[in-house]
Amino acid sequence: MNKPVLEIQNLTTRFESEQGIANAMDGVSLQIDEGEVVGLVGESGSGKSMTGYSIMGLVEHPGSIVNGSILYRGRNLCSLSPEELRKLRGDRIAMIFQDPMMSLNPVLRIDTQLSETLKAHRSIQKYDANRRALEILHAMGIPSPEIRLRQYPHELSGGMRQRIAIAIALLLEPDLIIADEPTTALDVTIQAQIIHEFQTLIEVRGTSVLWITHDLAVASTLADRLAIMYSGQIMEQGPAVEILSKPAHPYTQGLLRSIPSHNERGKPLAQIRGSAPALTQLPPGCPFSPRCEQAKSLCSSPVPTNQIGISRSTRCHYPTVQTL
Amino acid sequence: MNRFILEAHKISRSFSPHEDLLGKVVRSILIQPNPPSVKALTDVTITLKTGEVLGVVGESGCGKSTLGRILAGILEPSGGQLMFRGKNLSDMDPHARAETLLKIQMIFQDPLSSLNPRKRVLDLIGEAPVVHGLIKAHERDSFVSEALTRVGLDKDVKSRFPHQFSGGQRQRINIARALAVNPEILICDESVAALDVSIQAQILNVFMKLKAEGSLSFIFISHDLGVIEHLCDRVAILYLGRIVEIGPVDQIFRDAKHPYTQALLQEIPRIGVGKRRFNPIRGEIPSPLSPPSGCQFHPRCPHAKIECSSRMPGLQQVSHEHHAACHLLYGNSTHLTTELSK
Numbered sequence: 130m131n132k133p134v135l136e137i138q139n140l141t142t143r144f145e146s147e148q149g150i151a152n153a154m155d156g157v158s159l160q161i162d163e164g165e166v167v168g169l170v171g172e173s174g175s176g177k178s179m180t181g182y183s184i185m186g187l188v189e190h191p192g193s194i195v196n197g198s199i200l201y202r203g204r205n206l207c208s209l210s211p212e213e214l215r216k217l218r219g220d221r222i223a224m225i226f227q228d229p230m231m232s233l234n235p236v237l238r239i240d241t242q243l244s245e246t247l248k249a250h251r252s253i254q255k256y257d258a259n260r261r262a263l264e265i266l267h268a269m270g271i272p273s274p275e276i277r278l279r280q281y282p283h284e285l286s287g288g289m290r291q292r293i294a295i296a297i298a299l300l301l302e303p304d305l306i307i308a309d310e311p312t313t314a315l316d317v318t319i320q321a322q323i324i325h326e327f328q329t330l331i332e333v334r335g336t337s338v339l340w341i342t343h344d345l346a347v348a349s350t351l352a353d354r355l356a357i358m359y360s361g362q363i364m365e366q367g368p369a370v371e372i373l374s375k376p377a378h379p380y381t382q383g384l385l386r387s388i389p390s391h392n393e394r395g396k397p398l399a400q401i402r403g404s405a406p407a408l409t410q411l412p413p414g415c416p417f418s419p420r421c422e423q424a425k426s427l428c429s430s431p432v433p434t435n436q437i438g439i440s441r442s443t444r445c446h447y448p449t450v451q452t453l
Numbered sequence: 454m455n456r457f458i459l460e461a462h463k464i465s466r467s468f469s470p471h472e473d474l475l476g477k478v479v480r481s482i483l484i485q486p487n488p489p490s491v492k493a494l495t496d497v498t499i500t501l502k503t504g505e506v507l508g509v510v511g512e513s514g515c516g517k518s519t520l521g522r523i524l525a526g527i528l529e530p531s532g533g534q535l536m537f538r539g540k541n542l543s544d545m546d547p548h549a550r551a552e553t554l555l556k557i558q559m560i561f562q563d564p565l566s567s568l569n570p571r572k573r574v575l576d577l578i579g580e581a582p583v584v585h586g587l588i589k590a591h592e593r594d595s596f597v598s599e600a601l602t603r604v605g606l607d608k609d610v611k612s613r614f615p616h617q618f619s620g621g622q623r624q625r626i627n628i629a630r631a632l633a634v635n636p637e638i639l640i641c642d643e644s645v646a647a648l649d650v651s652i653q654a655q656i657l658n659v660f661m662k663l664k665a666e667g668s669l670s671f672i673f674i675s676h677d678l679g680v681i682e683h684l685c686d687r688v689a690i691l692y693l694g695r696i697v698e699i700g701p702v703d704q705i706f707r708d709a710k711h712p713y714t715q716a717l718l719q720e721i722p723r724i725g726v727g728k729r730r731f732n733p734i735r736g737e738i739p740s741p742l743s744p745p746s747g748c749q750f751h752p753r754c755p756h757a758k759i760e761c762s763s764r765m766p767g768l769q770q771v772s773h774e775h776h777a778a779c780h781l782l783y784g785n786s787t788h789l790t791t792e793l794s795k
Contacts, residue, residue, distance in 0.1 A: 172650060173649055288737055316512035317678075318512065318734055318738075319512075320720070321734075322733040322734075324731055325732070343649065344722070345650070346721070347722045349723075349727065350722045350723075350729050352728070353728065369728065373724055373725065373727075384650055385724070387650060388654075389680055389683035389684075390679050390683075390723060390725075394703075395684075396661075398657055400651070400654040401654070404619045404620075404621055404649075404652060
């Protein structure tokens with residue numbers, strides 16, 4: 130165990146536009162071990178989705194990776210040719226999106242889409258491909274999979290489409306799955322079903338997962354480790370249990386305190402003042418400092434990533450572990 | 454004075470597909486049945502007390518937004534009565550009705566699409582009270598300043614357009630606009646769902662401040678049970694257009710009686726439990742075009758019995774103010790509690 134499947138080192142993904150230069154990711158370092166589920170949590174514009182796109186090589190003009198490396202089992206994904214990357218993508222590293230229609234073709238039947246994925250990466254007989262397709266739909270808890278295989282995406286409900294999209298991602302038994310808010314658009318009961326089946330499947334196969342979400346509660350039920358992102362930087366990362374009970378970064382502390390269940394019923398919620406700055410107009414130093422209650426003068430100078438304990442780090446000049 | 458500010462009695466609403474003249478003629482010639490209609494709401498009875506926050510919870514397609522729109526007078530119910538301070542809205546003349554509906558304001562989910570992009574904040578907030586004669590035109594400037602301060606915005610933003618604000622600020626403008634006509638009821642339809650977590654808390658605090666001021670009553674529609682628990686006094690749980698359980702928030706969150714409510718509460722991801730496995734209820738929400746017979750939840754219910762598929766359960770009183778619609782409640786209710794405590 131404990132061998133890293135993916136190592137992101139000091140990655141910076143930059144967008145240049147008329148409004149200026151925006152670092153969607155700014156010096157992000159993140160490691161995902163074998164069989165590990167890492168929850169990447171952040172608000173809109175924090176760069177959490179861009180992390181997923183960068184790993185998959187899906188950053189498009191005007192964006193580009195300007196610094197750092199992404200190592201998949203020691204191979205740098207940033208220096209692979211498009212053809213090499215295509216072979217890896219979908220086979221060893223798969224992605225699930227919030228909207229399942231991003232990965233489903235509306236004019237192809239489900240069985241075609243599943244067997245196309247298989248044929249693109251393996252030499253496989255049609256009969257075997259169909260059998261594998263049936264198996265994976267069954268494993269995803271899809272009722273009457275034989276009928277579903279012959280249907281088109283528009284004939285399925287949102288939850289069912291997302292199950293199919295997850296089934297396609299799992300089809301080639303990848304080492305790493307990047308899940309970008311896959312349950313956000315779904316109802317609570319459907320979300321619970323899909324997380325349940327997803328958890329079962331990745332546990333059996335030992336798949337590593339980067340689960341990208343804005344929802345700390347969802348991340349906490351799934352993840353072994355958490356990384357909290359804000360304005361393109363990882364503010365804090367470490368074991369999920371520790372971060373949720375003893376956050377060290379003022380942003381994490383603020384986020385956790387503002388959750389209704391952490392407040393006395395009917396009393397005003399603890400809130401973080403202000404709102405996230407535009408990426409083109411970040412303050413110098415710590416991007417959270419204008420909203421931080423504990424900000425001092427040092428906070429406008431560049432912040433190093435501080436190790437606290439063996440497996441935890443935080444990007445704050447004054448990290449203080451607070452028990453919630 | 455009436456204890457209830459708003460009463461909805463057996464509200465129903467169905468939607469049928471639009472049919473043009475040709476379609477109608479063809480249908481009558483071929484003697485086809487009426488096109489199927491979707492029952493978005495069936496016999497929903499709720500009351501809102503003065504100063505109370507009533508939560509409405511449900512998954513997509515349960516009719517919670519339809520209910521909000523009917524209560525705000527935006528949508529006509531197909532059946533049932535709506536009463537404001539004991540007076541039936543359908544008995545009022547158009548003028549009185551319009552005046553009454555001004556007292557019920559709505560705040561929507563998307564803070565941007567509910568603001569006219571070509572109007573400045575001054576007009577967005579200040580126009581309605583001038584039109585309705587609540588203030589004089591020359592008072593508008595100071596009125597808007599006051600309204601902005603009330604929701605925690607700087608009064609200097611009056612000349613700006615909606616696109617110049619962040620999501621949280623836009624929602625504050627929406628609240629200020631709703632408050633500008635001096636309403637007595639605010640209907641909030643997923644008003645914090647589109648906002649980031651840190652902004653959500655800010656907007657919820659605005660609502661709680663307004664509640665504490667005491668002059669407003671709220672209908673708070675949400676799918677987020679954590680928010681409902683924090684904010685609401687009572688909560689109604691909707692499933693396929695019917696209320697399956699209604700009661701005080703503390704009772705429902707402590708001791709939910711309907712298996713659907715219990716499933717919802719169990720399946721909410723919560724912080725503090727750590728990594729865990731879900732034990733989800735099976736199946737999907739049935740199509741409202743062909744709802745199941747009997748209790749509409751029975752195909753997904755882990756406790757369903759034979760009678761559940763044949764007879765629709767009515768709302769039964771569990772305790773004071775707490776009602777639930779489930780067959781397992783009467784007769785052998787012990788069976789239910791023991792089985793559910795597992």
